[in-house]
Amino acid sequence: MKISDTLTNQKKELEFSDKVRIYLCGVTVYDQSHIGHARTIIVFDTLRRFLEANNIPVELIQNFTDVDDKIINRAKEQGESASGLSTKYIQTYFEDSDRLNIKRATNYPKATEHIEDMINLIKELVNNESAYVSKNGVYFRVSEFSEYGKLSKKKTEDLESGSRIGIDESKESPLDFALWKFSDAQPNWESPWGKGRPGWHIECSAMSIKYLGKNFEIHGGGRDLIFPHHENEIAQSESFTSEQFAKIWMHAGMITINGEKMSKSVGNVKSINHVLESWGPNVIRLFCISGHYSKPIDYTEDLLKENLIRLRQIETCYYELRLADKTEELEDISSLLEESREKFDAALNDDFNTSLGLSVFFNMIKTINGLAADEKISKSISEQALPVLEYMLEVLGLKVQTVSDDEIKSTFELINKREKLRDEKKFEEADKIRDQIASLGISLIDHKNKTLWMKKEAIKAEKQ
RNA sequence: GGUGAUGUGGCAGAGCGGUUAUGCGUGAGCCUGCAAAGCUUAUCUAAAGGGGUUCGACUCCCCUCGUCACCUCCA
The missing domain is CATH 3.40.50.620 (HUPs)
Structure with missing residues (x-):
């Protein structure tokens, strides 16, 4: 280094x-x-x-x-x-x-x-x-x-x-x-x-x-x-x-x-x-390493907002992987993962260039989220990708909200209930369940055939 | 005044002597009962100004201008 x-x-x-x-x-x-x-x-x-x-x-x-x-x-x-x-x-x-x-x-x-x-x-x-x-x-x-x-x-x-x-x-x-x-x-x-x-x-x-x-x-x-x-x-x-x-x-x-x-x-x-109080730890950490460490950074609301949006993408990625259960193989992302990990390390090894490292990190996340939107994340992709993602999160000191298997089960039960109501066009009741889910800090990600979800960090500044 | 940095597209911000950085924003679209989120795609003909080196410079050299920090306690 x-x-x-x-x-x-x-x-x-x-x-x-x-x-x-x-x-x-x-x-x-x-x-x-x-x-x-x-x-x-x-x-x-x-x-x-x-x-x-x-x-x-x-x-x-x-x-x-x-x-x-x-x-x-x-x-x-x-x-x-x-x-x-x-x-x-x-x-x-x-x-x-x-x-x-x-x-x-x-x-x-x-x-x-x-x-x-x-x-x-x-x-x-x-x-x-x-x-x-x-x-x-x-x-x-x-x-x-x-x-x-x-x-x-x-x-x-x-x-x-x-x-x-x-x-x-x-x-x-x-x-x-x-x-x-x-x-x-x-x-x-x-x-x-x-x-x-x-x-x-x-x-x-x-x-x-x-x-x-x-x-x-x-x-x-x-x-x-x-x-x-x-x-x-x-x-x-x-x-x-x-x-x-x-x-x-x-x-x-x-x-x-x-x-x-x-x-x-x-x-x-x-x-x-x-x-x-306003932005939480993850946004601050992302913000503080968004530029090269040796250069000054200007603190503005806009920059924090930008990093909040990026945090949401990380959370989405994590949950898309965590909740993946498809068994059929549709994509091979092993080379993407390998390359991302290599480039990420190379960036940090060269004068701790976190800005460049983050761009590699977000590239990977965008690709995974793109596959997820097409419902192409399988269980085995997830098993390959999660360790890489978790390694980077660990290095960056970012902590996404995690869930237990029990929580996953009960959340899906609620979601299935909502799906059923939507099929029956009982939208008012379905929205009630959506609200109930939201009150647990969970946001839904509707895909074509399946609704996924994520537990988001509550950020005060977002609501204002 | 001295010293050290720095000047990149609407904003943030990297790398590199010849290849799309990346992200945000913005436009269009997909999905959707609605919303949110997410996703796709396009977009800006970026390099403070002027010289020079080079086949070629945002990238190297020189000059000018600007900005910042430190020179007192400060992360």
Whole structure:
């Protein structure tokens, strides 16, 4: 598999020995997660599913930043403790994540539970002159790391001249960033240099090295983290280990809302919870992988609607296959299935091109649905096709509503009743049964000689 | 100002130096007691503009213009 690496700006072969280790920068838990977070998580979840579905073991670590000025300030505003606030939002994070059908990561380390690891890392950095103690805290000495700027392609001279930060006189250079900030206020921890709390960047260095080693396969996050967060992580980690840090830097594009940047000040932040309410998990997942992961996506109602329609086609396909019972052989689709599976995998193997993969996926679905409309889906076609469809659904993290054999039986009983009434031209009664069936969340698909049906995901936005 | 991207048909969005991307939309039709869904088919003579390389460029190179992101916390 090849993945675009932000550092070298090239597609790089994903090489690994026993497993693929991925560190994904998670969220700062001071508020509800939004659709932009969802995009990044979905991209990496889908990547992980693809690898695992192809029998490649994955170790995925995603951190929670649970100590940060934002959390402290927000907690103060709400008269709550910082830890109470972050605990609450970690919980809502998991609720969102589960509803989005995100597989749980191997581990979700929290910054506050790794203070010791960070202190050890900082100690070494101070030891080897990569960091120094000033009156406000411990700072990373950017001038000591000659490759600073290699990820974000920035030159330190440009950064210095363009620096808009209020100059902290105690720092040797305006580019130096905090590893440890002195503070007497809670939450704070003891350290060899004085009471305080860690800077933002050091947690990811400490936790990624702790869980994945000095040199792991993929480090991921949103594009907005490239500078300064990931740039600083590289500086810290490589100064600490004297080795190359992550092998591949993979960054997900941003989501804009109707062409505008999503921000608190514009007031257009869409929380995951809110979007889930209207559109459900499958539409969101389809939407989030509809374009290449590295490019931005614009959030509009029209695009969500488009993905809803595509979801319906998936559901139709699934049920046409699931309910197939014809015994005569009318078609041979084995080559279509084989080709679809191959092209699907090839698309994802080439820089995780989900957009291209989806086009293969929908091609297959359209063909199957076309055969179904002609009543050409036999039991054996279904047995061949279902595993392929289910494989793709698993990779894409899509979950169609499933039914038990009992449900299938009872639904067909209702449908047969309706058919009989229709034959007798008792349409009013037949429509009543149709309504009854609809109330179970089931839609009918009338073919020439047979009525099939599907259980649809209820989508609120559809009714409006 | 610096850096990095990017500019494809009504919209979304890929690939590729010469072949229909694909999906949505739109038109027509099939099915039907009605509806919904589904299906079939057609459709838009797409490549920001200008140069160049080439037998041939949407695809490579150069210039101009535009858009976006990052440069401060941010997925």
